[in-house]
Amino acid sequence: MKLFFKLFFILIFFSIFAKCDVALKSNNNFILGENFVFEIEANGSDIEFPNIDKIDNQIVVNLGTSRTITSINGNVVNKIKKTYSFKPQKDFILPSFEVKIDGKSFNTKEKSITSYIPKKSKLKNFDFEISLNKSSLFVGEESVLNLKFKYKKDLQIVDLAFNMPIFNNIWSKKIEQQNSSYEENGFVVQELNFLIFPQKSGLLEIPSIKIEAKVIDMNTYSYSLFSPATKTEKIYSNSLTLDVKPLPNNVNLIGEFLLKTSVSKEEINEGESVSYQVEVSGNGNIDDIEDIKLDIKDVTIFENKPEIKTKIEDNKNVGTYKKSFSIISNKDFEIPSISLSYYDQNIKKVVTQKSPSYKIKVKSIEKKATFKGLEKVKKEKIEIEKIVYKTSLKQQLLFFILGMLFTILIFGLYFYVKNRKVKQKDDLPLVKSIKKSKNNNELIKLLLPYIGYNKILDELIFKLEKDEKIDLKLIKKDIVNIVETLAL
Structure with missing residues (x-):
């Protein structure tokens, strides 16, 4: 009986979930200075997503599209998810987006997103600390910023990602000679040092710095044929404050x-x-x-x-x-x-x-005496020799024949180019649209109605959707060849 109720509730849950034709997924907050990522997911046969260029006056980047295609009672149903990213500067409202599915319009709900400043991470396997050799200084005076990153010795790290941030009103320069790596109390310690110069007086802040560590995840059962499963850890440092005094005079x-x-x-x-x-x-x-x-x-x-x-x-x-x-x-x-x-x-x-x-x-340099006058040039008779070129009748006939041949050649080239242009204009409407498409998204949108017509065409469409860096010119050529044979 208990099993029956469990199955009943599961069926109800999936029936409710299946009705959610459009879903917006995102966090409720973001870290200042970092990208905010959100997703729009839609289910249906014919799906048209909105063009999202800007949010809160910030440029939005389309990170990619994932698609799952299923066939229910002979009907093709698409489950498409688009991922977007942008870098907000303050709290903002994620607006409502309109998605058209099978001729009907669906709207996502508005969502308030708040910003927050990250605090120093407290993790068992990692530690990240930044410090200054002096925090009270004059404008333009140098100070050494030390970055000390620690991780457990037995931890299997695949990759470390670190970008030195650009500080407001602080100029920085890396000290190459003082980069070091050593072991301490079961941890591997890596240190970087920067020389910093404040460019403005007052209280200046060095915000928390982030390091992303990709480590092998031993607690997951997922695997890859080529590499073990990994997870990404975000490690944040503490923040610092500089007390900067103006220079005198x-x-x-x-x-x-x-x-x-x-x-x-x-x-x-x-x-x-x-x-x-x-x-x-x-x-x-x-x-x-x-x-x-x-x-x-x-x-x-x-x-x-x-x-x-x-x-x-x-x-x-x-x-x-x-x-x-x-x-x-x-x-x-x-x-x-x-x-x-x-x-x-x-x-x-x-x-x-x-x-x-x-x-x-x-x-000063002594100037040379100038001429008092110019001697008159005696007029001399100049004899002009006239040269007359004569051409024979044979030469005139040869020039005439060459001129005729050149004229025939020009007319031949003209009609050849004209016929070639006519042939190029005979393309099918779909072929014309494929050739004019400027990016992956435009091309996918054109080809979505033709999924299921040809197996090779379907493979090319999926390949186009998965790989954003694909050679668009080359794959368009392959698609045109298939479309012309199918006469779509």
Whole structure:
């Protein structure tokens, strides 16, 4: 009796479920900065999904389509599921979507989706911690961000996915020399270090960072012919806050720098150029050095783009800024002094360095005497020799025959191209539509009504649906060949 009731309730459940022609599946929340994924599933013989381009002003990406085809009493029933993704910036409402099934319209329900900030993961097999060597600093001052990821030694990891996020108002640079891997208390530890430079004063946040680990799942009974079953673990780190103070006296550089300038010569001839070199070396936020310009009246100045080279030494950003100028003048001029101001962390004050000015002497060149007049050119008689070419009757006849042959050839080519275009226009309407289709979705939509006509055509349709990266041009050619033989 109990078994009878169980079977009865199961039948009721499946009968109710079968009536759900359209279903929207998604989470009720999402993590800020990550993609939100949702699915629309529909059952029927002829299904038309909506075009979803944007949600909440964010571009929506179609991740793919899966299809199951069954035959009930001779009727073909499709179960199609489309998966979409986009990156929302705030809480939003997932709107109602209209799906047409067998000529009838069905609408999904609106759904409110809220955002949340992830917290540090507390897992038995994983741990992910980030830290700073200093969290209170000036704008442009460097700090070392350490990423320490730990996982159980006996864990079978197939793949690790990690992308360093782009922080708001914080510039980062990886320290290659300090990447390390070691074992500690039964865990494998991997460390990465980054040099970061805050670009704005105030409280700046380094949000939680995510690592995705694909591990072999020993607790599942599913298997693959080529590889064992896996599952993906999402591991989140803690977040950090930086207390960033503005630099004094409106300077934008912090560190230790040395300013050097030089000229190629201090005396030139009129029309010659003098080369002026500027070099700033040291450690700190060298990339933030403002482009150096020269303002000299009545001269012509050519300048190169500054060349900035940096590297990391002892957890400091070390490098050089170099720029060269070429100056041309017809009179004496002076290259003015330039200054460089920065905040020196060692002495805790603003330092200003100034280059020397250079006075350049321009020597004038004596001009050669000009001609007082021009001698009159004596008029001479110029004899013009006329050359007359004569052609024989045979040559004239040969040219005529060649002209006729060339005319016949042109007309032949014209009618050949015209007939070829006529043949191309004789394609069947379905063939024309297949050739004009621009993507997989358009082509599948055209071919859905013809499922069941031909086994090879069905295989091509399923292949087109499963593989989004398939060579569309090649498979369209195969489909056209089959459609032309079937005369659809």
